[in-house]
Amino acid sequence: MAVKEGLLVLLAEQPRHGYELKTEFERRTGTLWQLNTGQVYTTLERLQRDGLVEMAPATEAPPSTDERRRPYRLTAAGQEAAQAWLDARAADDAPPRDELIMKILLAAHVELDDALHVVDAHRHTLLARLQQLRRRQRANGTGTEGPDGDSDGASLAQHLCDDVLVVRLEADLRWLDLCADRLQAHHAPTKSKPTKTRGTS
Amino acid sequence: MAVKEGLLVLLAEQPRHGYELKTEFERRTGTLWQLNTGQVYTTLERLQRDGLVEMAPATEAPPSTDERRRPYRLTAAGQEAAQAWLDARAADDAPPRDELIMKILLAAHVELDDALHVVDAHRHTLLARLQQLRRRQRANGTGTEGPDGDSDGASLAQHLCDDVLVVRLEADLRWLDLCADRLQAHHAPTKSKPTKTRGTS
DNA sequence: CGACACATGTAACACGTTACATGATTTG
DNA sequence: CAAATCATGTAACGTGTTACATGTGTCG
Numbered sequence: 001m002a003v004k005e006g007l008l009v010l011l012a013e014q015p016r017h018g019y020e021l022k023t024e025f026e027r028r029t030g031t032l033w034q035l036n037t038g039q040v041y042t043t044l045e046r047l048q049r050d051g052l053v054e055m056a057p058a059t060e061a062p063p064s065t066d067e068r069r070r071p072y073r074l075t076a077a078g079q080e081a082a083q084a085w086l087d088a089r090a091a092d093d094a095p096p097r098d099e100l101i102m103k104i105l106l107a108a109h110v111e112l113d114d115a116l117h118v119v120d121a122h123r124h125t126l127l128a129r130l131q132q133l134r135r136r137q138r139a140n141g142t143g144t145e146g147p148d149g150d151s152d153g154a155s156l157a158q159h160l161c162d163d164v165l166v167v168r169l170e171a172d173l174r175w176l177d178l179c180a181d182r183l184q185a186h187h188a189p190t191k192s193k194p195t196k197t198r199g200t201s
Numbered sequence: 202m203a204v205k206e207g208l209l210v211l212l213a214e215q216p217r218h219g220y221e222l223k224t225e226f227e228r229r230t231g232t233l234w235q236l237n238t239g240q241v242y243t244t245l246e247r248l249q250r251d252g253l254v255e256m257a258p259a260t261e262a263p264p265s266t267d268e269r270r271r272p273y274r275l276t277a278a279g280q281e282a283a284q285a286w287l288d289a290r291a292a293d294d295a296p297p298r299d300e301l302i303m304k305i306l307l308a309a310h311v312e313l314d315d316a317l318h319v320v321d322a323h324r325h326t327l328l329a330r331l332q333q334l335r336r337r338q339r340a341n342g343t344g345t346e347g348p349d350g351d352s353d354g355a356s357l358a359q360h361l362c363d364d365v366l367v368v369r370l371e372a373d374l375r376w377l378d379l380c381a382d383r384l385q386a387h388h389a390p391t392k393s394k395p396t397k398t399r400g401t402s
Numbered sequence: 403c404g405a406c407a408c409a410t411g412t413a414a415c416a417c418g419t420t421a422c423a424t425g426a427t428t429t430g
Numbered sequence: 431c432a433a434a435t436c437a438t439g440t441a442a443c444g445t446g447t448t449a450c451a452t453g454t455g456t457c458g
Contacts, residue, residue, distance in 0.1 A: 001300075032302070096233075108361060109214075163379045167372040168369070171369055
């Protein structure tokens with residue numbers, strides 16, 4: 001649901017052809033979104049159908065333009081749409097529907113012990129993933145680039161991606177703890193203090 | 202991508218008919234996922250096609266069964282699938298592709314000031330949403346249920362949903378701060394001190 | 403009776419995924 | 431030359447969204 005908008009934003013910077021859009025898209029999203037080549041072109045077709053992009057006229061591409069490269073560019077409507085999307089932080093409503101959330105919410109109503117087990121299993125998995133991520137982060141280095149010239153934007157993107165993965169993982173771990181608490185409180189509403197994981201039901 | 206699995210889990214607890222599945226699904230996901238009625242039936246058809254669910258024979262529904270209610274139940278394969286999904290925390294790989302993440306990542310490569318502006322705008326929006334959520338949370342009360350008998354499971358689900366929204370929002374806010382730091386560091390790699398908001402990295 | 407909740411569907415669409423087909427250009 | 435990369439597409443599929451059609455039971 002963001003490929004369309006992503007292409008718009010990339011085209012807002014400069015005209016690009018399909019393949020270039022794909023590589024640039026992936027460069028910016030780190031390893032977050034492996035884009036299938038075909039989808040780029042189908043999406044471009046839809047955008048063209050909707051009047052948001054158009055093919056740049058051949059006259060504007062002066063030297064050594066490969067026949068096969070077909071650069072697209074935004075129309076006026078497309079520029080508006082791209083900017084509007086970036087600015088539309090207000091209506092950013094789409095609630096999160098990750099697998100993790102769904103699993104926990106659905107499992108929350110079975111037997112207490114089973115529910116706690118699911119929660120705990122996920123906690124372990126997330127913890128492992130977090131540690132692995134942190135290792136990779138340290139390995140890649142947080143500082144401003146090595147001698148590698150190409151890393152200009154790519155590693156910035158990679159850093160940002162790693163960052164968001166880490167903070168999200170930490171948040172999910174905190175949530176799982178909250179879940180365990182709520183589940184126990186819910187199954188022992190009047191009781192005083194269970195010494196440990198009480199099987200109250 | 203989780204409706205299918207959700208229905209499986211609900212049916213694993215007991216046979217249910219379509220409408221009941223919808224209401225129960227929504228009850229458990231708080232207000233997170235407003236399920237369209239039609240989708241329940243189309244999804245059930247697909248599950249039936251794949252041999253995961255079947256219609257419970259009329260013989261098993263003894264008293265006062267409405268003609269119009271058609272209860273579904275899991276097949277053996279369905280039970281396996283439901284359990285497998287709950288247990289499959291390991292392969293839970295799907296990387297997050299929220300609008301927020303995509304916007305920031307794509308905007309990170311434009312002019313520094315523009316990028317920082319996008320980040321900051323989102324921070325304000327998220328902050329407002331967080332405060333609003335916290336207010337609602339306090340209004341609803343964190344304790345174990347009022348005298349309302351029905352709130353048994355519904356409010357547990359609501360609490361869990363609110364929790365996840367809060368921790369996610371907090372995480373995203375932290376990420377936005379990190380983004381601002383990284384952007385400034387990236388645009389002033391060798392410079393000493395840009396007067397404000399130092400990225401400690 | 404009229405409104406509303408209950409209950410089951412159909413049709414059309416948008417989007418993302420996967421797999422496949424096809425060529426040109428570059429490079430070892 | 432052979433292989434890899436660059437570049438553009440088509441076809442089929444799964445899934446989620448929206449809107450609409452249809453009918454029954456219940457309750458004021």
